Amino acid sequence: MAAASTQKGIITPEQAGTLDGLFYERTMRSADQVAYIQYNKQKKLSPDDAWEETTWNEMAVLVGKWQKAISGENLESGDRIAILMKNCKEWIAVDQAALGLGLVVVPLYLEDRPDNINYILEDAAVKLLVVQDLSQWSRLREKCADNKILEHVILVEADSDKPDNELEIVSLAQQWLPDNGHLMHKRNGEPTELATIVYTSGTTGRPKGVMLSHINILSIAFPSATGLKIKASDLFLSFLPLSHTFERSLGYYLTVMVGCRVAFARSIQLLADDLLTIKPTMLISVPRIYERVYAKIETTLLKGSPIKRALFKLTVQVGWNRFLYQQKRSSFCLSCLLWPLLKHLVADKVMQKFGGNLRLAATGGAAIPFPVAKTFIGLGLTLIQGYGLTETSPVATFNRIDNNDPRSIGHPLDGIELKIGDSDELLIKSPGVMLGYWNNHAATAQAFDTEGWFHTGDQARIDNKSGHVYITGRLKDILVMSNGEKIPPTDIENTIVIEPFYEQALLLGEGQAYLGAVLVLNPEEWVRIAEQNKLDPFDKNNLQNKAVHNQIVRHLRTVLHDFPGYAKIRKVILTLDPWTVENDILTPTLKVKRPKVLKLFEKEIKALYS
Numbered sequence: 001m002a003a004a005s006t007q008k009g010i011i012t013p014e015q016a017g018t019l020d021g022l023f024y025e026r027t028m029r030s031a032d033q034v035a036y037i038q039y040n041k042q043k044k045l046s047p048d049d050a051w052e053e054t055t056w057n058e059m060a061v062l063v064g065k066w067q068k069a070i071s072g073e074n075l076e077s078g079d080r081i082a083i084l085m086k087n088c089k090e091w092i093a094v095d096q097a098a099l100g101l102g103l104v105v106v107p108l109y110l111e112d113r114p115d116n117i118n119y120i121l122e123d124a125a126v127k128l129l130v131v132q133d134l135s136q137w138s139r140l141r142e143k144c145a146d147n148k149i150l151e152h153v154i155l156v157e158a159d160s161d162k163p164d165n166e167l168e169i170v171s172l173a174q175q176w177l178p179d180n181g182h183l184m185h186k187r188n189g190e191p192t193e194l195a196t197i198v199y200t201s202g203t204t205g206r207p208k209g210v211m212l213s214h215i216n217i218l219s220i221a222f223p224s225a226t227g228l229k230i231k232a233s234d235l236f237l238s239f240l241p242l243s244h245t246f247e248r249s250l251g252y253y254l255t256v257m258v259g260c261r262v263a264f265a266r267s268i269q270l271l272a273d274d275l276l277t278i279k280p281t282m283l284i285s286v287p288r289i290y291e292r293v294y295a296k297i298e299t300t301l302l303k304g305s306p307i308k309r310a311l312f313k314l315t316v317q318v319g320w321n322r323f324l325y326q327q328k329r330s331s332f333c334l335s336c337l338l339w340p341l342l343k344h345l346v347a348d349k350v351m352q353k354f355g356g357n358l359r360l361a362a363t364g365g366a367a368i369p370f371p372v373a374k375t376f377i378g379l380g381l382t383l384i385q386g387y388g389l390t391e392t393s394p395v396a397t398f399n400r401i402d403n404n405d406p407r408s409i410g411h412p413l414d415g416i417e418l419k420i421g422d423s424d425e426l427l428i429k430s431p432g433v434m435l436g437y438w439n440n441h442a443a444t445a446q447a448f449d450t451e452g453w454f455h456t457g458d459q460a461r462i463d464n465k466s467g468h469v470y471i472t473g474r475l476k477d478i479l480v481m482s483n484g485e486k487i488p489p490t491d492i493e494n495t496i497v498i499e500p501f502y503e504q505a506l507l508l509g510e511g512q513a514y515l516g517a518v519l520v521l522n523p524e525e526w527v528r529i530a531e532q533n534k535l536d537p538f539d540k541n542n543l544q545n546k547a548v549h550n551q552i553v554r555h556l557r558t559v560l561h562d563f564p565g566y567a568k569i570r571k572v573i574l575t576l577d578p579w580t581v582e583n584d585i586l587t588p589t590l591k592v593k594r595p596k597v598l599k600l601f602e603k604e605i606k607a608l609y610s
Helices: 003-007 019-029 056-070 089-102 112-121 133-141 212-226 246-256 271-278 287-303 307-324 334-354 368-379 439-446 488-496 522-533 540-544 546-559 594-600 602-608
Strands: 032-037 051-055 080-084 104-107 124-133 150-155 171-174 194-200 208-213 236-239 262-264 284-285 360-363 382-386 394-398 416-422 424-430 454-462 470-475 502-508 517-520 569-575
Touching: 003 171, 003 368, 019 089, 019 246, 032 056, 032 089, 051 056, 056 439, 080 089, 080 112, 104 284, 112 124, 112 133, 112 470, 124 133, 133 150, 208 602, 212 246, 212 271, 212 394, 236 246, 236 271, 246 262, 246 284, 246 394, 262 470, 262 522, 271 334, 284 287, 287 307, 287 360, 287 368, 287 488, 307 368, 307 439, 368 488, 416 454, 416 546, 439 454, 439 517, 488 502, 488 546, 517 522, 522 546, 540 569, 546 569, 594 602
Parallel strands: 032 262, 080 104, 080 124, 104 194, 124 150, 150 171, 236 262, 284 360, 360 382, 517 569
Antiparallel strands: 032 051, 194 208, 382 394, 416 424, 424 454, 454 470, 502 517
């Protein structure tokens, strides 16, 4: 824990004790400093004037009001309270109020399906649910009609004074919260107490409730803060859902630990505008955000002149060469002398899209495709890839700023042990590893071996020289072809969806002689492809056109040219219908449910391999 001395004002896990102890300590240390920045849509002013600042002391008052109201409910220490809200200061207040009363918080995804949310509410025996607004509750109400455990629902926002309340358990926060401020409750909880149950969005079967203690999360947030050299002057833009443990641990608890500011983005749709307004220094995201920006850049370049494309390509390559030199992995390259000019002409203009002040971007939750990482790093962005699972609170490894290999997942955090087990499986021992799965002793027993190692299910190798860890596959996601070739589909699928042509992809070939793919096409690109082939783009039957399929297969051959010969895709199934959480093909963390896709296209897949 010596690293704390290099960062003045950081709160250590020992000083915090618990997550609510951490928040209380921060409000004492930084009372008058700005904690959160949030857009007030009620203000009829210019967009810039509607962004409001809240100090740590004002947050302490808000938490106190929520604690006073919650303490009037029929709840005991250890009872569960669920949060179904967008990222906002009220999310933080509810979380801290509950933790400060010894309650267990169950975060829920706004975009999750109502039947899945109700399953979680019943499985965790949630008594109190805090919901964003009436529209969210309306989606849930029917599914929760037979829920005998849920006692009270609180609507944080409401368009009317009386919500449509068939279950007679709904209250408006404005009427339920006390008018006068109350002191935030300070308790002396145990670090090992259960703090939260986070339901993992499994791609098969029902989600499992991961039990995380206060010290689980604190023990990961602290080395993440020191290892990434987060400063009190940093400004985070929060847009990854707080129900996602990656955002919650690093974009919330870590920021409280360090004392930096957090601005809450209005929505993903308005993210580009919010980046320009807020001008963050820090971003935490999953790879999909960077992939979308990359795809937009590629589309723009395709429409531009050959000179613009050549200049952009040169900028990325020179920036990449400069990065390798700074990382001490190559000698100085004369082309690096061009960097100041290329930075001014190209790189700075792209980086301005992120606000112009971004000094560090962390990515996790899935592997970021190397071409995407190379592009942004080549443009001057410090992009750090990490690895972890909800079960590890969630970070286990990340690249260091001065020892960054974007192909890898970096090195383990301080205090974390890694080992390569049978079938090259990555095993972890860490103070951040979960207590177990809620109400699921069998799954808990399967996750750990007799020596206490947590089994990740991911295959990896550790470079003996550099110590970098590389994910090589997934034990359960390997496709075994009829010739015995074992193919990890994720890297291939990730490489395909980088291209502007494709929104989503799923590789086929289990037990078959060759690979196929189900591809969700970009609607705009489909119009262009159809017109090239003199077809009506509005006739979905043309998605079966042989000439179109041949064109796509040829394009995929180019896209996957860096992969071994086994990655050649010979046949495709094309669709324009996106895979979403609502149609139950994506999990709330946007992972594709492979069995669902296989079932949906069962007839087409059978024909493809007939």
